[in-house]
Amino acid sequence: MNAIIKPVFRRESMRIAGKLVQTEDQIEVLNPYDNSVVGTVPAARAEHVREAFVKANAFKPKLTRYERQTILQRTAELLRDRQQDFARLITAESGLCWKDSLYEATRAFDVWSFAAQLTIKDDGEIYSCDISPNGKSRKIYTTRLPLLGVISAITPFNHPLNMVSHKIAPAIATNNRVVLKPTELTPLTALALADVLYEAGLPPEMLSVVTGNPSTMGDAMITDPNADLVTFTGSVRVGKHIAATAGYKRIVLELGGNDPLIVMEDADLEKAAELAVTGATKNSGQRCTAVKRILVVDSVADAFSKLVVEKAQKLKCGNPADPDTDVGTVINERSAELFERRVEDAQRFGAEVLHTAPRRGALYAPTVVDHVPYDCELVREETFGPVIPIVRCPDNIAEVIRISNSTAYGLSSGVCTNRVDYVSRFVSELEVGTVNIWEVPGYRIEMSPFGGIKDSGLGYKEGVHEAMKSFTNVRTWSLPWA
Numbered sequence: 272m273n274a275i276i277k278p279v280f281r282r283e284s285m286r287i288a289g290k291l292v293q294t295e296d297q298i299e300v301l302n303p304y305d306n307s308v309v310g311t312v313p314a315a316r317a318e319h320v321r322e323a324f325v326k327a328n329a330f331k332p333k334l335t336r337y338e339r340q341t342i343l344q345r346t347a348e349l350l351r352d353r354q355q356d357f358a359r360l361i362t363a364e365s366g367l368c369w370k371d372s373l374y375e376a377t378r379a380f381d382v383w384s385f386a387a388q389l390t391i392k393d394d395g396e397i398y399s400c401d402i403s404p405n406g407k408s409r410k411i412y413t414t415r416l417p418l419l420g421v422i423s424a425i426t427p428f429n430h431p432l433n434m435v436s437h438k439i440a441p442a443i444a445t446n447n448r449v450v451l452k453p454t455e456l457t458p459l460t461a462l463a464l465a466d467v468l469y470e471a472g473l474p475p476e477m478l479s480v481v482t483g484n485p486s487t488m489g490d491a492m493i494t495d496p497n498a499d500l501v502t503f504t505g506s507v508r509v510g511k512h513i514a515a516t517a518g519y520k521r522i523v524l525e526l527g528g529n530d531p532l533i534v535m536e537d538a539d540l541e542k543a544a545e546l547a548v549t550g551a552t553k554n555s556g557q558r559c560t561a562v563k564r565i566l567v568v569d570s571v572a573d574a575f576s577k578l579v580v581e582k583a584q585k586l587k588c589g590n591p592a593d594p595d596t597d598v599g600t601v602i603n604e605r606s607a608e609l610f611e612r613r614v615e616d617a618q619r620f621g622a623e624v625l626h627t628a629p630r631r632g633a634l635y636a637p638t639v640v641d642h643v644p645y646d647c648e649l650v651r652e653e654t655f656g657p658v659i660p661i662v663r664c665p666d667n668i669a670e671v672i673r674i675s676n677s678t679a680y681g682l683s684s685g686v687c688t689n690r691v692d693y694v695s696r697f698v699s700e701l702e703v704g705t706v707n708i709w710e711v712p713g714y715r716i717e718m719s720p721f722g723g724i725k726d727s728g729l730g731y732k733e734g735v736h737e738a739m740k741s742f743t744n745v746r747t748w749s750l751p752w753a
């Protein structure tokens with residue numbers, strides 16, 4: 272094993288309009304693999320959050336499209352040049368394996384580069400008005416303007432760089448100001464990203480990063496009067512709290528998922544098993560769009576389950592800093608214990624564990640569980656780790672769709688079939704934001720629309736293009752010439 276060198280300990284400060292700000296109270300950031308302290312960040316109080324919003328609100332960005340494109344592209348290039356440094360930091364504070372962290376850094380490059388390219392595209396529309404007997408010889412034009420107030424962005428732990436990028440890049444592309452609160456579990460990557468942005472020429476007032484958790488800052492990120500929009504990615508519990516607390520503000524909620532991979536009787540089982548195992552275990556199964564339930568029809572379930580076990584056995588689970596590791600830790604031991612408990616609970620209802628390994632702290636091995644009842648906690652709730660649960664369904668598409676739609680979530684889905692009649696039904700009847708045929712539910716490009724319905728979100732999409740729309744106000748203006 273040739274382990275990746277750990278990053279040096281970081282005693283970090285917040286970045287409030289570019290100024291370094293400390294507090295007496297500190298939060299330790301732990302490496303989930305060995306519980307060593309990777310760094311510390313300040314525990315912000317409500318007054319720090321208020322200061323960040325006041326400073327952001329006082330600044331009115333006037334960057335031209337060209338200037339924004341230059342900053343965004345420069346950021347992309349700096350991230351590409353420092354890909355290994357970022358990956359090292361992600362692995363250290365999240366326990367994600369080196370392969371996953373490197374991949375995340377390349378995804379972030381795409382986010383920044385796509386935002387740069389979209390910034391210079393004029394998205395105005397023109398409506399001719401002489402199109403009905405009520406019309407006139409005029410034209411209506413649209414233009415998108417930044418929000419009047421500030422964007423409040425709150426992010427989760429599972430993609431410490433990419434999730435943060437998806438909030439900030441579209442905001443800068445549209446000349447907005449952001450106050451970001453990354454999760455207290457993996458805040459170091461977000462702070463390092465802020466420094467890259469300042470280096471790339473971003474006026475520091477356009478981005479502040481406050482650190483900490485609600486126990487010291489309360490609901491300040493949600494209720495600040497200078498915040499026009501709250502964009503949140505995280506759990507359903509917190510998302511619903513934000514929806515109940517934000518009041519008269521725009522809110523964009525990207526919440527949990529419980530995505531199925533559906534395997535029909537005509538599927539190439541080898542290919543389907545590969546999608547099942549990679550989809551359930553990449554990023555230690557901690558993707559909102561990870562495969563969290565595999566719905567396979569009875570007639571092919573035995574053969575499919577055997578292939579899944581073979582593929583899961585090949586995965587190397589261990590030290591996240593070992594470049595050969597396929598599955599690192601989950602975020603902490605508490606989460607790993609929860610998965611264990613849910614698997615045991617499923618066993619009580621008839622499920623069979625076909626492959627696993629003893630848990631060591633937050634290191635939870637890919638665990639194949641077959642014959643999982645579709646309504647037990649393991650697959651009814653979001654199990655945010657590398658469990659590979661196989662749910663056997665009757666050979667009947669209506670039943671498969673019913674079972675798929677039976678949870679509170681509606682984020683994404685993957686489907687393994689070549690039958691066009693099946694595809695047509697899945698696309699129209701699955702209650703989800705995305706249907707990927709012959710791909711994992713998580714497949715997307717960073718620019719395409721992305722987001723869920725039901726408990727997974729309010730239906731507003733993310734992805735650079737959609738986020739740029741939700742971060743702007745449309746102004747219409749008209750002229751008396753056709």
Ligand code: NAD
Nearest residue numbers: 426427428453454455485492505506509525526527528559
């Ligand atoms: P979480 O909801 O526990 O925390 C997310 C963030 O909310 C953290 O920064 C946390 O400190 C903050 N927070 C909590 N209460 C707050 C309050 N009152 N005010 C302000 N901030 C508050 O989520 P997590 O455990 O970090 O992330 C995992 C979850 O995120 C999973 O459910 C996953 O599916 C979801 N997720 C969704 C998407 C998506 O796009 N739909 C993407 C990634 C992750």
